[in-house]
Amino acid sequence: MHIWDVFAKIKSSEDDKPAPEATTSQGDEKVASEVRTSSEDSDTESLSKHAQAGVQKIEATTSVWSKSNLILAYVLIWIIYFVSTMQQGMTGALTPYVTSSFQFHSLTAATSIMSSIIGGLFKLVLAKILDIWGRPQGFILMVFVLTVGLIMMAACQDVETYAAAQVFYWIGYNGMNFSMSIFIADTSSLKNRSFMFAFSTSPYIITSWISGPLASAFLNGPGFRWGFGTMAIIEPIVAMPLFFLFVWNYRKAKKLGVAPVHNSGRTTMQSIKHYLIEFDAAGLLLLCGGLALFLLPFSLYSYQSNGWQSAMIICMILFGGLLLIAFALYEKFIAPVTFIPFDLLKDRTVLGANILAAVLFIEFYIWNSYFFSFLQVVNNLSITEASYVGRIYTIGSCFWALVVGLLIRWSGRFKWIALYFGLPITILGCALMIAFRQPGVNVGYIAMCQIFIALGGGALVITEQLAAMAATSHQYVAVVLAVEGMFASVGGAIGSTVAAAIWTGTFPGLLQEYLPASAQGDYLTIYADITEQLSYPVGSPTRDAINRAYGESQRYMLIAAATILIAGVFAVLAWRDLNVKNHKQVKGRVF
Template sequence: MRFLATKLQTENVPVADIRPEAVDEKNDAETGAAPREHIDSDSDSDAISVTAQAGVQKAEAAAKVWTRSHLIAAYVLIWCIAFIDTMQQGMTTALTPYVTSSFLQHGLTAATMVMSSLIGGIFKLPLAKILDIWGRPQGFAIMVIFCTIGLIMMAACQNVQTYAAAQVFYWVGYNGMTYTIGIFVADTSALKNRAFMFAYVSSPYIATVWVGGPLATAFLNGPGYKWGFGAFAIITPAITFPLFALFYFNYLKAKEMGMLPQRGDSGRTVLQSIKHYLVEFDAFGILLICGGFALILLPFSLYSYQADRWRSPMIICMFIFGGLLLIAFIIWEKFFAPVTFIPFELLMDRTVFGACILAGNIFISFYIWDSYFPSFIQVVNNLNITQASYIFNIYSIGSCFWSLIVGVCVRWSGRFKWIALYFGVPITILGVGLMIEFRQPDVNIGYIIMCQIFIAFGGGALVITEQMAVMAATSHQYVAVVLAVEGMFASVGGAIGSSVAAAIWTGVFPKKLAEYLPPESQPELANIYGQLPVQLSYPVGSPTRIAINKAYGEAQKTMIIVATVIQIISIVSVVVWRDIKVKDYKQVKGRVI
C-alpha cells in the first residue's frame, strides 16, 4: 500500500475510502497464510507506519515507549474496569423488568433495548474514526462521559421514556468503552495471542455473575433501584480515570520523544472544523440509518398498545417512513456521501463479511430467546431475583470461561475456523433447539440449566472466533474499523432480536392470558400483563398462577422456534471464511504480549 502514503499524510482521509489491493485467494487457501493484501507493507520493520492514520500512529508510538510495568498495569486496570462494568450491567439487567413494571409497562422490557442496542452499535463506526483520527485516549474519555450521563439519567428517570433514553446514552458509552479497550488489546497483543487476551478482558463475568443479582436485590429491597444507578454514576468515572491517565501519559511521552510524524496545522476555523468532522463522520448517514432502523423495529414492540394494532396509522407510517429512510441511506452512501459510513470495500472480503453476518445472526437469535428469560424463570420456576440471576447469567459465566479455552486452542493450533464450524455453531443450535421442549411449565429447571451451558460454550467459541476472523483478514490500521463493523452488525442484530421478541411477546402473551385466566382474574388482565410483581403476587399452584405460567410457556415456545430456525444462517456464514493461519502473522509493533 505504499502508493497511498502521500494520501494518508493528512488526517482527513477516511478509512472507508481506502481499498486494499486484490487478493489471491487461491494461494491464501493453499498456504493457510493471512491474506497478503492485509499484511502491513512495513511489517518487517519496527518503524511507525507512514500509511496509517494519526490515531493508529499514536497507538504504535505509545506501544514503543510502554514499559513492561505500564503494560502490566494497563491490563490490570482493564480487568478492574471490566469487573465494575459487568457487575453494573448484571445489576441493570436484573432491575430492568422492575423499572418498566414500576411504570406499569413490563411489556416494554424488550423495547427499551431496541434503540439502545441499535444506536450503541452503529455509533462504533464514528467512534472507530475518532480513535483513528484523534486517538485512543480521547475516544475512551468520550465514552466514559456518555456512560456516566446514562447512569445519571437512569437514576433520575420518572417514566419509561426517560429510562429508554438513558439506556441509549448508557449503552453508547458502555459499548464504546469496551470497544475502545478491545482496540487497545489489539494494539498491544500479537495476533496469535489475541483470542486469549480478548477472553481475559471478558473474564470478570465469571466472578460478577454472582454479584449482579444480590446487588440488585439489595438496592431493590433497600434504598431503591435509582440509588443503584446513582452509585455507579460515581464509581464508573473514578475507576476508569487511571487507565485514561496511563494511556495519555504514554502518548505524551512518545510525542515528546519525537516519535510521531509531524502534521501541519489544518488551517480550519471552528465552523470549518465542525463541518469537516460532520462530513468525516458521515453524520447525515448516521441519522438516516438510525432513524430507518428505529422506525422499522419499534412497531414490533409498540403495535399492541394501539387500538387498531398492525392497522394503526401510526404503525403503518413508521414502517413506510423507516423503509424510505433506509432507501435514502443506501442512495446517499452510493452516490452522494463524501465519506461513506460503512466501509464497503472492507466488507467485500468474504471472511470479514461472513464474520459480520455471524455476529448479527447470533445476536438476533440470542435476544429473541433471552429478552423475557429473567421474567420467565422468576414466574414459572418461582425463583427470587438472586436465584434467577444465577440461572440467567450461566451464559455469561460459561461463555467467558470457555473463551479462555478457545484462546488457548487458537494459540496452539494457529487457526480459528475449525473451532467455530465444528464446535461453536453445532452446540449453539443444539442448546437453543432443546429449549423448545424444556423451557415450559412443570419441566425440571436442570434441563434449562443444561441448555444454557450448551449455548454458553457455543457462544464463547463464536464470539472470539468471529472477532479473530475480522482482525486476521486485515492489517493493523484497519482493525478499529472492522471491529466496529462487526460490533455494528451485532448490535443491529440485537435490536432486531429484541424487536422480534417484543412482537411475539405482545402478540402471544396477552392473548394466551385472556384465554387461560380464570373468570375471577379477568378484570386484572391488564395489570397482570403489565407488571412482573403482580404476576409474582399470585400463589404458586393457584389457578391464576397456573394460567400465567401456561401463557409464558406458549410465548416462549414461539420465540425459541424462531431463534432456532435463524441459526441456520450461522452455518453458511462460517463456511465462507478463509482458513487463515495466525500463528506466524506479525500485525502490530512495539512492546506487545
C-alpha cells in the same frame, strides 16, 4: 497455560527512525536510544506512515512504554471490566422492575431496541474518533456518555426517559468496551489476541455471581435509583487511571520525538465541516432513524387501539422504510465519505464474521429478552436465583473463551473451532430449550441448555472477532471491529424486535384465554406488571394460567431463535482458513 505465562511471552518490537534531540532524563535517553537502534535495524518496524493519526499515536505509545506499563494497562482494563460488567448485570436484573414501576413490563424488550441500534451504529463513529483523534480521547468520551446514561436512569420518572437513558447508557457502555477492545488489539499479537480478549472479559465469571444479589440489595433497600446513582460515581473513578496511563506514555513518546505531529491548518468552522463529512453524519442519521422507525412498531402496535391499522404504526413503518432507502441511495450516489466501509465487506471472511455476529445476537436476544421474567414467574426463582441461572451463559462463555484462546494460540487456526464445535453445540442447546423451557419442567434442564449455549458462545464470539481482524491490517482493526459491532447491535435490535413482536402478539391473547373468570378483570394489570404476576400463589389457577401463557409464548421465541442459527453455518463456511500463528500485525511492545 496460566495467564502469567502469557505475560512472560511479552516481546519488545522495534519502532521509528531516529528521534530529534530533546531534553530527557537518563531513563528517557535509554528508551530513546533503544527506539533509534531498533529503527536502524529494521524499516518494517517504523510507524505506519500512511495510517491515520490515532493508529500512529498508539504505535508511538507502545514503542516507548515499559513492560510494567503494559502489564498495568491490562490489570486496569480487567478492573474496569469487573466494575462495568457487575453494573451491567445489575441493570439487566433491575430493568423488568423499572418498566413495571411504570406499568409497562411488556416494554422490557422494546427499551433495548433503540439503544441497540444507536449503540451499535455509533461504534463506526467511535472507530473514526479512535483513528483520527486517538484511543484515550475516544475512551474517556464514552466513559462520560455512560455516566450520563446512569444518571438519567437514576432520575427517570417515566418509561420514555428510561428508554432515552438506555440509549446514552448503551452508547457509553458499548463504546467504552469497544475502546478497550481496540487497546487490546493494539497491544497484542494475533496469535495471543483471542486469549487476551478472553482475559479482559473474564471478570464476568465473578461478577455474574455478584450482580443478582447487588440488584436485590438495592431493590429491597434504597431502591433501583440508588443502584444506578452509585454506579454513576464508581464508573468514572475506575476508568480514569487507564486514560492517564495512555496519555502519560503518549506524551513520553512526543518528548522523545517518536510520536507524529499533526497540524490540519483548518479553522474551527472548517474542522466542524470536515468532521461532519468524515463521520458521514447525514448517513448516520438516515440509518439510525430508518432502523428505529421500522423496528419499533413491532413492539408498540399492541398499545394502539387499532393495532397494526393505527395511523402511527403505519407511518412509522412507511417512513422507516423510506429512510432506509434514502440511506442506501445517499451512500451510493451522494456521500463524500461512506458511513459503512463497503470495500472491507468484499472480503468473504470479514463479511462472514459480520453475518455470524448478527445471527448470534438475533438468536440471543430472541430467547433472552423475557428469560429473566420467565425464571421468576414460571420457575418461581428469586431475583438472585434467577440471576444465577440467567448468568450461566455469561460465566460459561467467558470461561470457555479462555480455553478457546489457548487453542488458537496453539494451533494458529480458528475456523475449525467455530464450525465443528461452536455452532453445533449452540444449535443443540437452543433446540433443547424448546422442550425444556416450559411450566412443570425442572429448572436443571434449562441450566443444562444454558451450559451448551455458553460453550458454543465462548467459541463463536472469540473466533468471529478474530476472523474479522485477521483478514485486514492494523490500520483497519478499529473499523472492522466497529462494523462487526454494528452488525451485532443491529442483530440485537432485530432480535429484541422479534421477541417483543412474538410476546405482544401472543402473550395477551393467551392470558385472556387461560385466566380464570375471577382474574379476567385484572388482565391488563397482570400483563403489564411482573410484580402482579408474582403476587398470585404458586399452584393457584391464576398463576398456572400465567405460567401456561409464558410457556407457549416462549416456545415460539425459541423456535425462531433455533431457526436463525442455520444462517450461521453458511457464514462460517465462507471464512478463509487463516493461520494467525506467524502473522505480524501490530508494532511496539505487545503481548
